[in-house]
Amino acid sequence: xxxxxxxxxxxxxxxxxxxxxxxxxxxxxxxxxxxxxxxxxxxxxxxxxxxxxxxxxxxxxxxxxxxxxxxxxxxxxxxxxxxxxxxxxxxxxxxxxxxxxxxxxxxxxxxxxxxxxxxxxxxxxxxxxxxxxxxxxxxxxxxxxxxxxxxxxxxxxxxxxxxxxxxxxxxxxxxxxx
Amino acid sequence: xxxxxxxxxxxxxxxxxxxxxxxxxxxxxxxxxxxxxxxxxxxxxxxxxxxxxxxxxxxxxxxxxxxxxxxxxxxxxxxxxxxxxxxxxxxxxxxxxxxxxxxxxxxxxxxxxxxxxxxxxxxxxxxxxxxxxxxxxxxxxxxxxxxxxxxxxxxxxxxxxxxxxxxxxxxxxxxxxxxxxxxxxxxxxxxxxxxxxxxxxxxxxxxxxxxxxxxxxxxxxxxxxxxxxxxxxxxxxxxxxxxxxxxxxxxxxxxxxxxxxxxxxxxxxxxxxxxxxxxxxxxxxxxxxxxxxxxxxxxxxxxxxxxxxxxxxxxxxxxxxxxxxxxxxxxxxxxxxxxxxxxxxxxxxxxxxxxxxxxxxxxxxxxxxxxxxxxxxxxxxxxxxxxxxxxxxxxxxxxxxxxxxxxxxxxxxxxxxxxxxxxxxxxxxxxxxxxxxxxxxxxxxxxxxxxxxxxxxxxxxxxxxxxxxxxxxxxxxxxxxxxxxxxxxxxxxxxxxxxxxxxxxxxxxxxxxxxxxxxxxxxxxxxxxxxxxxxxxxxxxxxxxxxxxxxxxxxxxxxxxxxxxxxxxxxxxxxxxxxxxxxxxxxxxxxxxxxxxxxxxxxxxxxxxxxxxxxxxxxxxxxxxxxxxxxxxxxxxxxxxxxxxxxxxxxxxxxxxxxxxx
Numbered sequence: 001x002x003x004x005x006x007x008x009x010x011x012x013x014x015x016x017x018x019x020x021x022x023x024x025x026x027x028x029x030x031x032x033x034x035x036x037x038x039x040x041x042x043x044x045x046x047x048x049x050x051x052x053x054x055x056x057x058x059x060x061x062x063x064x065x066x067x068x069x070x071x072x073x074x075x076x077x078x079x080x081x082x083x084x085x086x087x088x089x090x091x092x093x094x095x096x097x098x099x100x101x102x103x104x105x106x107x108x109x110x111x112x113x114x115x116x117x118x119x120x121x122x123x124x125x126x127x128x129x130x131x132x133x134x135x136x137x138x139x140x141x142x143x144x145x146x147x148x149x150x151x152x153x154x155x156x157x158x159x160x161x162x163x164x165x166x167x168x169x170x171x172x173x174x175x176x177x178x
Numbered sequence: 179x180x181x182x183x184x185x186x187x188x189x190x191x192x193x194x195x196x197x198x199x200x201x202x203x204x205x206x207x208x209x210x211x212x213x214x215x216x217x218x219x220x221x222x223x224x225x226x227x228x229x230x231x232x233x234x235x236x237x238x239x240x241x242x243x244x245x246x247x248x249x250x251x252x253x254x255x256x257x258x259x260x261x262x263x264x265x266x267x268x269x270x271x272x273x274x275x276x277x278x279x280x281x282x283x284x285x286x287x288x289x290x291x292x293x294x295x296x297x298x299x300x301x302x303x304x305x306x307x308x309x310x311x312x313x314x315x316x317x318x319x320x321x322x323x324x325x326x327x328x329x330x331x332x333x334x335x336x337x338x339x340x341x342x343x344x345x346x347x348x349x350x351x352x353x354x355x356x357x358x359x360x361x362x363x364x365x366x367x368x369x370x371x372x373x374x375x376x377x378x379x380x381x382x383x384x385x386x387x388x389x390x391x392x393x394x395x396x397x398x399x400x401x402x403x404x405x406x407x408x409x410x411x412x413x414x415x416x417x418x419x420x421x422x423x424x425x426x427x428x429x430x431x432x433x434x435x436x437x438x439x440x441x442x443x444x445x446x447x448x449x450x451x452x453x454x455x456x457x458x459x460x461x462x463x464x465x466x467x468x469x470x471x472x473x474x475x476x477x478x479x480x481x482x483x484x485x486x487x488x489x490x491x492x493x494x495x496x497x498x499x500x501x502x503x504x505x506x507x508x509x510x511x512x513x514x515x516x517x518x519x520x521x522x523x524x525x526x527x528x529x530x531x532x533x534x535x536x537x538x539x540x541x542x543x544x545x546x547x548x549x550x551x552x553x554x555x556x557x558x559x560x561x562x563x564x565x566x567x568x569x570x571x572x573x574x575x576x577x578x579x580x581x582x583x584x585x586x587x588x589x590x591x592x593x594x595x596x597x598x599x600x601x602x603x604x605x606x607x608x609x610x611x612x613x614x615x616x617x618x619x620x621x622x623x624x625x626x627x628x629x630x631x632x633x634x635x636x637x638x639x640x641x642x643x644x645x646x647x648x649x650x651x652x653x654x655x656x657x658x659x660x661x662x663x664x665x666x667x668x669x670x671x672x673x674x675x676x677x678x679x680x681x682x683x684x685x686x687x688x689x690x691x692x693x694x695x696x697x698x699x700x701x702x703x704x705x706x707x708x709x710x711x712x713x714x715x716x717x718x719x720x721x722x723x724x725x726x727x728x729x730x731x732x733x734x735x736x737x738x739x740x741x742x743x744x745x746x747x748x749x750x751x752x753x754x755x756x757x758x759x760x761x762x763x764x765x766x767x768x769x770x771x772x773x774x775x776x777x778x779x780x781x782x783x784x785x786x787x788x789x790x791x792x793x794x795x796x797x798x799x800x801x802x803x804x805x806x807x808x809x810x811x812x813x814x815x816x817x818x819x820x821x822x823x824x825x826x827x828x829x830x831x832x833x834x835x836x837x838x839x840x
Contacts, residue, residue: 028244032243035242035243038242038312038313039239146244147244148245149243164239166236166238166239167239167243169239169248170239170240170243170245170248
């Protein structure tokens with residue numbers, strides 16, 4: 001019955017839903033970015049000071065509007081407040097713990113960012129196709145009207161970030177191209 | 179407890195123990211089961227809560243990342259927990275996020291997540307809700323339903339176990355108790371049997387053998403002791419009883435033997451079984467002659483009747499086994515006939531029905547009765563004598579006066595006659611007829627000859643009347659006191675009444691008017707006139723006395739006496755009615771008893787009405803009734819049968835009636 005209702009609902013207001021999902025996509029992605037912080041463990045010494053905020057960085061262009069700011073204002077990560085920073089240069093990627101690379105960033109630039117963050121203790125999240133295949137850690141994708149995410153198989157082996165199995169069990173695991 | 183009252187002691191003991199065992203076992207089993215069920219429920223709550231927590235923790239990430247599929251997947255792992263029938267996960271906003279339902283269950287989860295905790299539902303389910311936390315933050319709620327089938331199965335299982343345990347314990351206890359209770363009930367039953375045997379055989383020499391030294395042993399000892407006392411007591415009692423019986427028998431025999439009345443016991447066949455000394459004296463036979471003889475052969479009117487028939491027809495025997503005293507006649511060995519008073523009673527002995535006859539010689543009593551009657555008659559005549567003398571004296575007085583007057587008249591008459599004679603005879607003196615006539619006239623005048631001539635016939639008539647009155651009284655006296663010579667003869671009761679009224683005149687004339695209302699066609703009656711006169715005399719005298727007692731000799735308030743005779747069917751009825759003081763109710767039943775009187779000492783002997791009763795009822799077979807209202811008056815009614823009812827007559831007078839001419 002519920003299935004039937006959902007089907008009827010979809011057929012009736014497909015355009016509206018499409019619009020809404022697009023509207024809500026970055027709100028969800030903002031929430032997901034925050035939630036990743038609870039399932040990933042950064043190595044000790046990541047933070048220089050005890051009061052240092054947990055930093056979520058957005059590379060160059062910010063597609064979130066106020067969504068990410070709203071999440072950051074109301075939540076904390078392991079007692080730390082959350083700071084949103086715009087990262088404009090590849091050299092600054094190590095200033096944050098999670099780095100989001102929007103789709104609007106040119107593909108070559110994205111590859112360059114992935115490359116420069118390889119040795120940093122930063123969870124690099126992107127949304128372009130093949131982002132994980134190119135060495136990114138996490139890649140959002142939309143599937144069946146829902147925002148899903150994929151993890152590179154390498155992410156747990158690489159560096160010092162420990163990703164919770166609970167998070168991995170929800171993710172699509174994509175083997176690295178290399 | 180009443181149910182147990184009549185069951186035997188072994189059964190009681192068995193039931194008692196079994197009841198105790200059953201109760202104890204049942205209670206402990208119930209306590210055990212209840213405790214276990216509680217424990218199981220607690221365990222189930224704990225188990226389900228931890229399951230909810232585990233599931234919550236496993237689905238927390240899925241909730242966080244809005245991954246229904248993953249959550250659904252986690253929930254589907256519940257299929258290895260058959261007791262969980264339903265599960266549901268709500269997200270942080272309280273919207274159903276993922277569900278799990280086994281085969282037959284339906285989706286009926288609450289629309290908002292229930293608060294954390296557990297609850298047992300009436301339909302046998304346990305429901306547990308738990309918050310899903312990520313760190314401090316609640317990201318959703320998990321809600322589980324589990325059936326209690328497992329608990330129920332466990333309960334059924336326990337019931338089986340309890341049943342088996344109870345049955346086995348019961349059986350074992352029964353076997354044990356039925357063997358062990360013999361130790362207690364055995365001696366009691368043995369005692370009961372012995373007691374029964376003793377009371378059945380009345381044998382108090384039996385003793386019970388003691389088998390133990392507990393309370394039962396004491397009971398046995400006391401029982402034996404009691405038996406000993408009973409035995410001793412019984413022997414003493416028997417001895418005392420024997421002595422008493424002997425004594426009382428001797429005493430009884432002595433009483434019977436020395437009794438003044440003859441006491442004879444008669445078997446149901448009429449044969450004399452025993453008799454006392456007085457019997458021998460009464461009949462003039464030796465004791466050996468009396469014993470074995472038929473009782474009825476001693477009687478004059480026995481005929482050939484059987485004893486039973488005799489008792490029934492002659493003695494008016496009634497069913498209450500008593501016979502009112504009755505007069506009969508017996509013939510002594512010297513052929514003399516004697517009147518007897520017999521009273522008969524019946525009793526049952528070992529040999530059957532017996533009669534006891536108590537006989538009293540009435541010869542002396544009869545003689546005394548006759549003398550008494552005579553004496554009373556003389557007494558009443560004596561009492562009346564003065565009155566009668568007065569009644570005679572009054573006419574005699576004026577008869578005497580009249581005769582004296584007549585004698586004076588005769589003198590004057592003779593003087594007149596002499597004067598005539600003289601005037602006729604004296605021729606010597608020359609006298610004229612005129613002179614002579616003048617002389618005669620003087621003499622007549624002198625002797626009031628005309629008056630004398632008128633008075634003489636009057637005086638003679640008056641005297642004759644007086645003499646007639648005297649003659650009447652004398653005749654009445656004669657008739658009253660000596661009519662017929664004691665034989666039963668046809669009599670004119672009207673005339674008898676008139677005579678009696680005449681001789682009692684002096685008793686009633688000062689207090690009452692006496693009216694006779696006699697039936698002129700009254701037939702003559704067979705009776706003893708002298709005795710009937712006595713009856714009327716007594717009744718009239720009583721009536722006068724009753725009036726005198728009420729109003730004295732007051733001339734203004736004279737009473738009335740009415741003597742009435744009439745014929746009613748075959749009976750003659752004479753009523754004497756007075757307006758006297760009446761007879762109080764409380765003495766009315768005794769007025770016919772001898773020596774009973776309410777008159778002052780010296781005025782009455784108490785024999786009058788007793789004699790009336792004897793004469794009317796016993797001698798004439800009639801009836802004497804009284805009706806009285808105190809203060810108003812009294813009516814005595816004498817009823818005499820006209821026929822010759824020999825059967826109802828006093829045996830003493832029977833032969834007289836038979837001999838009398840019809």
